Amino acid sequence: MSQTARLTVGDTEVELPVVQGSEGERAVDIRHLRERTGLVTLDPGFANTGSCKSAITFVDGERGVLRYRGIPIEQFEQSPNFVEVAWLLIFGRLPNGEEYDRFSQELTANANLDERMKHHFEGFPRSAPPMAILSAMINTLSCFHPEFFELEDSSQLEQAAARLISKVRTLAAYAYRNSRGLPYMYPNPRLPYVLNFLHMMFSLPYQPYEPPDVVRDALNLLLILHADHEQNCSTSTVRMVGSARANLFASCAAGVCALWGPLHGGANVEVLEMLETIHRGHMTPEEYVALAKGKEKKVRLMGFGHRVYKNFDPRATILRRAAERLFTELGVSDPLLDIARRLEEIALEDPYFVDRRLYPNVDFYSGIILRRLGIPTNMFTVVFAIGRLPGWIAHWREQSLDPDRRIARPRQVYVGETGLRYVPPEQRE
Ligand code: ACO
Numbered sequence: 001m002s003q004t005a006r007l008t009v010g011d012t013e014v015e016l017p018v019v020q021g022s023e024g025e026r027a028v029d030i031r032h033l034r035e036r037t038g039l040v041t042l043d044p045g046f047a048n049t050g051s052c053k054s055a056i057t058f059v060d061g062e063r064g065v066l067r068y069r070g071i072p073i074e075q076f077e078q079s080p081n082f083v084e085v086a087w088l089l090i091f092g093r094l095p096n097g098e099e100y101d102r103f104s105q106e107l108t109a110n111a112n113l114d115e116r117m118k119h120h121f122e123g124f125p126r127s128a129p130p131m132a133i134l135s136a137m138i139n140t141l142s143c144f145h146p147e148f149f150e151l152e153d154s155s156q157l158e159q160a161a162a163r164l165i166s167k168v169r170t171l172a173a174y175a176y177r178n179s180r181g182l183p184y185m186y187p188n189p190r191l192p193y194v195l196n197f198l199h200m201m202f203s204l205p206y207q208p209y210e211p212p213d214v215v216r217d218a219l220n221l222l223l224i225l226h227a228d229h230e231q232n233c234s235t236s237t238v239r240m241v242g243s244a245r246a247n248l249f250a251s252c253a254a255g256v257c258a259l260w261g262p263l264h265g266g267a268n269v270e271v272l273e274m275l276e277t278i279h280r281g282h283m284t285p286e287e288y289v290a291l292a293k294g295k296e297k298k299v300r301l302m303g304f305g306h307r308v309y310k311n312f313d314p315r316a317t318i319l320r321r322a323a324e325r326l327f328t329e330l331g332v333s334d335p336l337l338d339i340a341r342r343l344e345e346i347a348l349e350d351p352y353f354v355d356r357r358l359y360p361n362v363d364f365y366s367g368i369i370l371r372r373l374g375i376p377t378n379m380f381t382v383v384f385a386i387g388r389l390p391g392w393i394a395h396w397r398e399q400s401l402d403p404d405r406r407i408a409r410p411r412q413v414y415v416g417e418t419g420l421r422y423v424p425p426e427q428r429e
Contacts, residue, residue, distance in 0.1 A: 002018070004017055005018055005028045007037075009039060016028050016029060016032075016033065021053070023058055040411040040413070042413055050231075051231055051236060051239070052231070052398075054398060055092070056068070056069065056230065056391070056398060057089075057229060057230045057391070058230075059229065061306070061309040061311065062310055062311060063311060064311035064312040065314065066229075068088060068089055068227070068228060072314075073225065073318065076224050077322075080217055080221040080224050081220060081224075082193060082227070082387070083104055083192070083193050085390070086103075086165055086390035089227055089391055090157075090393050090394045091158075104193075106158070106163075107162050107193055108187075110162055110163045110166040110167060111166045111167065111170055111189070111196060112170065113141075113174070117144070118174070120137065121137075121174055121175065124175075127179070128175075130179065130378055130382045131259070131265075131385070133171075133175040134175060134256050134385060135253045135254075135256040135260070136253075137175070138168065138252055138253040139249065141164075141167060141171070141249055142247060142250060145163060149247045151400070157393075160248050160249075161248075161393045161397075164248065165389055168386055168389055169193070169197040170187055172197070172201075172379070173197060173200030176379055176382075177200075179378075185199060185204075186200075194216050194220050194223070195216055197219075198215070198216070201374075201375075211373075212330070214329040215330075215373055218322050218326045218372075221318070222322070222369055222383070225315040225362060226362070226366075226383075226388050227387050228388070228391030228394060228395075232264070233258050233259075233261070234258035234265070236258075237257070237258040238251045238255040238395055239251075239395050239396070239399050241255075242395075242396045242399055242400065243405065243406070243408040244408075251392070251396050252389060252393070252396070255388070259381060260381060265384045267303065268303075268362075268381070268384065269367065269377055269378075269380050270302045270303075271302045271363050271364055271366075271367045272336070272367035272371060272377055273302075274288070274299075274302045274303075275368070278339050279335055279339060285339055288301070289343065289350065293350065293353070301343065301353070302363070302364075303360055303361055303364030303365075303367075304347060304353065304359065304364065305361065306359070306361045309359065309361065310357040311357070311359060313362055315362035316359070316362055317360075319362065319364070319365035319366055320344075320360070320364075322369060323365045323372075326369060334368060334371070336371070337368050340368060
């Protein structure tokens with residue numbers, strides 16, 4: 001049954017349609033509000049604004065639910081396959097055998113970079129932040145693929161997506177190797193997606209890196225859990241840039257810049273720094289929690305709390321299990337994991353965190369896993385970007401097919417000076 005919302009402003013009353021989503025959420029459609037009333041809406045940070053209709057990812061923060069194309073995220077835990085999930089997100093359903101093989105082959109065939117691109121890496125200082133390099137190099141990549149500036153159909157989109165998803169891991173690995181002064185390792189066509197990335201990161205010309213299956217599975221799962229999270233900051237950026245009909249590569253390069261921010265993709269680094277501070281400074285987890293909830297609030301319990309999740313972030317639950325599995329199967333321990341477990345235990349029983357509904361988020365355990373895989377801290381957000389890329393591509397594609405598509409151009413409420421006069425320089429005081 002279609003519903004409407006009534007808005008009264010002075011003597012004017014307008015009826016606005018209420019749109020209902022497939023999971024029951026409702027939204028007031030205000031697109032004609034200004035032409036009928038002269039009013040715009042004001043919503044800093046867009047926390048209460050639906051920017052589009054989307055069929056990709058569903059998040060219910062109250063119940064701690066996350067689904068990709070209708071499939072609960074937990075169902076990818078058993079035999080995690082990032083390539084399959086990438087295809088699912090972009091094209092809307094799980095690939096059949098032929099589609100999966102074709103996409104995998106495209107990923108393998110396109111892993112190499114044009115040799116001229118290597119020289120670009122040498123132009124960056126050794127200390128350059130890898131996220132800056134990644135964003136710059138994704139744009140550079142577009143110069144080598146002008147054929148994908150305009151994507152005519154689904155098959156061309158698939159080819160462009162395969163190039164991006166495949167090459168982003170080569171770019172990431174080369175950025176790391178360059179920062180360490182290590183020789184670049186060419187992708188190995190015999191290796192599947194995740195193992196190829198680890199090979200380019202960690203093999204040496206005289207010594208291949210061959211990790212156990214548990215390492216491959218942990219990274220596959222971690223990439224899957226980062227693959228999409230509906231209209232987050234970087235995805236909204238990709239959509240915003242794409243709405244101007246900027247090409248897929250340029251839009252994703254902008255997404256990398258947004259993800260770089262410490263309030264977004266950078267939080268996993270801060271979690272690790274917090275755990276190390278506790279470990280090194282001989283501060284107990286109890287003391288840290290006391291600091292985080294203290295009156296002055298000088299620190300936050302990093303990896304806790306979320307704008308949308310007011311219950312367990314399901315990704316954190318899965319990553320905690322993945323961390324336990326990884327450490328058990330490798331037969332190693334990490335004092336940081338023990339500290340994280342203890343922090344979680346304390347916070348979940350503490351009224352400060354319980355009352356504010358602060359639970360572990362995706363970043364709480366991801367850094368511990370990445371560290372165990374040998375990924376240096378300054379590459380954590382780059383790995384997040386590799387994971388998030390299919391989500392960005394899926395949203396870019398969805399938007400490009402959306403009949404409601406318009407250039408993203410919010411309004412504002414102007415609060416500056418009014419009606420001043422230009423004063424020539426010699427008359428200014
Ligand atoms: N530690 C201690 N107190 C916290 C924490 C925390 N991690 N998070 C929120 N609070 C407190 C706030 O101080 C505030 O308390 P008050 O009501 O007494 O003032 C209350 O909880 C509400 O906090 P807000 O900042 O209003 O919550 P918001 O939804 O705006 O912020 C955010 C969410 C940014 C994630 C926040 O919880 C936080 O800073 N967490 C730590 C950083 C982090 O882990 N970020 C990763 C998020 S996941 C991701 O981006 C992939």
